[in-house]
Amino acid sequence: MDAQLGVHWTHRLRFTTRVFDPGNVTLRDVLPDAAEDPARVLAVIDSGLAQRWPKLEEQIRRYADAHRSRLSLAGQPLIVPGGEDAKNDRSVFDSIIAAIDGAGLCRRSYVLAIGGGAVLDVAGFAAASAHRGVRIIRLPTTTLAQDDAGVGVKNGINALGKKNFLGAFAVPWAVINDVEFLTTLTDRDWRSGLSEAVKVAVVKDRKFFDAIARAAPRLIARDLPTMGEIVHRSAELHLQHIALGGDPFELREARPLDFGHWSAHKLEQMTGFRLRHGEAVAIGIALDVTYSALQGWLSEPERDQILAVLRGLGFEPLDVSLCKADDLLAGLEEFREHLGGRLTITMLRGIGQAFEVYSVDHAIVIEAVSRLAGEAGQNAPTVNGSAAVTPTHIRVSSRLSERDPDNQLQQG
């Protein structure tokens, strides 16, 4: 017999400020109403965030106390390392599993994950796996996590040297974006997640792209209301795509929200994660819009507009690590393998107009890299290895350290 199995979830996306102010009912109201026992909630907090918000634990306790008919804290909040370390070191996953067990969470209890994308990813995978799925509420605290990564249904950790090699698709019970958390980010983390807003705009929404272009100076000047608006629209577009795209768990091939990501994943890996994901995505976007232009799909003025917006947001759209083109091109196959099936890459024929291609011309990728390098006044790419390979890598890391002394401290 063939049986059709369907499963349906509600995903609640909310926007607020000062989520743990006792008068703020956003978190309370995503929980089941008072007819049931209070929701049992285990908080898992990004260590970088806990450092920058030293009163956070106390605020959470007070919040729970003010809303005790709806919410009860299960065990002490668990502080876990932020940044990619959280995903590279399986002991972080194990510690969350142990905390879920220790707090006696059941499948109708909640993990409340608060932090950057990496912490949300590992906490989400742990919650998805314990008892085959404890509910998760995410409070993303970086631009990247609020405008993209924290909104979706993917969770995972790195394994065997591969990003997100282990993970789960799991629909979060709720995602609450509190823009206030962004105020303590370094400039680098404040900015770097904006490449995902650019990505979803160029793929789906010309009007939003124009709004980002206009907002760029205010974004760079750290204007919080502007940031809130851009994050709001980006998060909504991401969730709409997941909900309306008809394939939330990516059982088929198309993944237009991965525009610019085939090279971005590889660049992160090639630079030992010294490039932030958002920075790598900015480069990946620059590369794929250049490729689209070289193929004649995208007009040159539109290509230039996109690059100008990326630069206006503070991105350097070419990192020299791109010059190691043979390594970079290996990323195409890794991307295919991770997605499964035939290679499917999103390209642009206009801003807001995406389409898919099923092969990539390596020579044109190299030409695109050359052009970006030329525009940035850098060397042409090397292919099949050369003496320049190692110095290239060293240059990448030293450049990053120069432009951001906070490089090693990841808020997550």
Place this chain on the structure above:
Amino acid sequence: MDAQLGVHWTHRLRFTTRVFDPGNVTLRDVLPDAAEDPARVLAVIDSGLAQRWPKLEEQIRRYADAHRSRLSLAGQPLIVPGGEDAKNDRSVFDSIIAAIDGAGLCRRSYVLAIGGGAVLDVAGFAAASAHRGVRIIRLPTTTLAQDDAGVGVKNGINALGKKNFLGAFAVPWAVINDVEFLTTLTDRDWRSGLSEAVKVAVVKDRKFFDAIARAAPRLIARDLPTMGEIVHRSAELHLQHIALGGDPFELREARPLDFGHWSAHKLEQMTGFRLRHGEAVAIGIALDVTYSALQGWLSEPERDQILAVLRGLGFEPLDVSLCKADDLLAGLEEFREHLGGRLTITMLRGIGQAFEVYSVDHAIVIEAVSRLAGEAGQNAPTVNGSAAVTPTHIRVSSRLSERDPDNQLQQG
């Protein structure tokens, strides 16, 4: 915004004999048709099964060769330990993950898991986690796996001393039941999975219960066609429940297919897994039908009928480990915690007529145990510990060893 997310899968359940005979098209035909590239398949085989079917690997290779336009083997088959060890030792999970990586499987490739329920559980969890979900085809090779555990959507491993503490709901691409594999089972493994057929019958289908009652002598005599019929109907009823019950991933509370399981899980744990799952379920059924009768929900003649069928299938419906009633009752809370939400236990008001209760009267559980013990000529249960506790446990293991010299060798 609230977004509704829906995901749909097709689950293919097939019945056959000699699945790897080159002329058998069952496996070939569940794979995508020849318009696509051949399906890449990594076989994961239960070591107990590999021992009993020494030509299996060679047969799989020949089968793949005969159907090479549809199926290509990715890497060497991986042999993994069978039985509960496979779920207790995380290195088995890790070895499958490494093999998936080594074989370069993608999300549209297949793990072909061949073995008992434990191997299917760990291979299923590994496949569900790698790349957030590689496809899995299950070939269950024990009665228990064919008539129940291998059919469904649950996968998992044991962790922190708790059965299935980590896992995933994942819909298998296909499940193929080859009754021929049952011929090499020990009598104990041949028989013990039949308790799950009794379970689904008493909960859902009086006619099927009567069929099992009539078939019992032939089942015990190892009549293969009869076994094939019973397994077929049981597997179908399980899949129908999952597909038509409206809640395949158990997001709500009701789980009528867990009848008799609250105590069964605990009994397995209390006996250090010396009781087979199916044996523990037989005891769990005996306990809950006795409880249902003591409560006046189930008639005494129907209770006696059910116990007679269990005995007719070779089960001893009371194991002395039951006598440690305080430990056993702790299983109620563990069961609730694993399912989540309020305690929900299935009970019977007739054969084929299940209903749910939300609390369990401990005194009546103890009375039910006493009655079963009395009927078996054993001691009454101890409560709150006593000198009898340790000898009880020793008696359990020695009894099991006596009645089945094959006790330590798990085919899985």
